[in-house]
Amino acid sequence: MSIIGKSFGILIESVIFATDFSPASKGAAIYASNLAVYFHLNLIVTHCFSLSQAALEVEVETGKHRSKQRTDLENLLKNTALVLPSGEGKSEAILLEGDPHEVVPALAYERSPALVVLGTHGRNAVDRLLLGSVAESILRRFNGPALTVGPHVSAVLSKQLSFRRILYATDGYPESVHAAPFAVAFAEAYGIEIDVLHVVRSDQIDHPDRLHEIQQRFYSALDATVPLHAKEFCDPRSFVEVGEAQDRILKHIDERKIDLLVLGLKRNSHFGMENRTKGAFPIIAMASCAVLTIADGSI
Template sequence: MRITGIAVQPALKSILFATDFSAEAERAGKFATGIAKHFSSRVLVLHVLDPTRALHMPDAGIAVETTARDAEQRLEKALADLKVEKIQAEAALSKTLDTTKVILELAGERASDVIVIGTRGLGTLGRLTLGSVAQQLIHQSESPVLTVGPHVKAPQPELKFQRVVCATDFSENATAAVEFALSFAESYGAHMFLCHVLPKPEGKHPVDTQELNERFKAELLRLIPGMAREWCDPECVVDHGYAVDGILLLANRVKADLIVLGTRRVSHWFAIVQAGIAFEVIRRSNCPVLTLRK
């Protein structure tokens, strides 16, 4: 995608779909397929095989070979399904302990425009398994990451983004998220909702929340590039309270098909320990969440 300052032009030509063959990953694959069909994208299907998982089994050497062969067959099935949809696709199988590193390296090598991944969103312990991969990706990836959480249903019969919610805190990362959300909204002819959640007023002095809301709604409108206003008539929503609750309340009210968030880069270990707003939104959302950094 590129922002010209006049119009928003989406160009998602390369998708990296990371799968562990779970039910969550299968649902994420439906979204990868739908996006690829819409943008005529090519898809790289990646499975990262942990070689230590089978070592505790009897006949560990045979178990490792069997696991690898099973993964190869599953990848071949995934490729066949994509080719039925007339999508250019290839597969990659990597044997390593560091799933996140492999995904990030391949995304960089292939100039992936978006990474698609599913997550179980199991809370603290869950984040140390598949959840930790999604958690690290959303804070470290140079490419946007589309995460399909545990409450997201597979698109039926085909993927359509009709309502896009973009939450912003007016930071540089959040502004980039607005631009990306605009590209999706324009491409799919979707209605755009811009959202900002303020903390609840504290203290003894009364606050004119209506005036405050109007001021922030005006700031939200200023995020829309000039020429984009010819086609984009966003609904600007200002709420008060906990950011995650405000974002999800809006998304549920309008039956959003996509939530877009800006995220900040954090270290590998901090990403595991510190869940943050983005991952909690992903864990609780009924629709996919697209995150990106500036």
């Protein structure tokens, strides 16, 4: 088990990389392996599947024989794990049978505290700019930290990740500060800067003093959550924007050359997951950097 950061002592034991063997998973694999090595963590490479009817008949009828589908996937998964370095020796391959949104969170809880790493193509047949349905379903069910690498994230050519600046984006309300310790912990661990971006919807500003009120409530909650020495160490820069979260965050990522976006997710937040066309999912799918989401309570 490793401690990430000194101020909060975030404990992580395992990195769980869920792959579907697609090109979208390759970038996520590099992030998962790098994080496992950097923080000296176990790396678990997993794939979820359901038996085809033919394979099911083979296994049910014989009772002992394993279907070709199962053995082929086991071999493919083992070969994938073999080429990914881990912080604790060899990477472990675990083939999971069942729905990804059920079995991946279950594995993460079994190996907790864990960081789940996902790759996504960011599109499907219905909505081209939304998060892939599998990654989205896992994020909805998993209440721990999850790192998602979308299709617009540049390929990592080096064996070592080069994080230079973190963006911690909030909706300006005290309830969103639960992700702050993770942003600070990663910044401390990598010795990098934090940008803090508050995005407030225009319809929330019903009188001239409202924005100031929202800011002060958030800063009070942040001061109680992030110790002063941590803020000084990370040299946070604070920005306030009024508008749509997706547009403001994506613009900030590009303009400030952000390497990691940290989002705290709540059911009723501006960044909530209750609506697939709004909130966190399109941001993750379109961001040019990896996104670390921290869920607060059941989604």
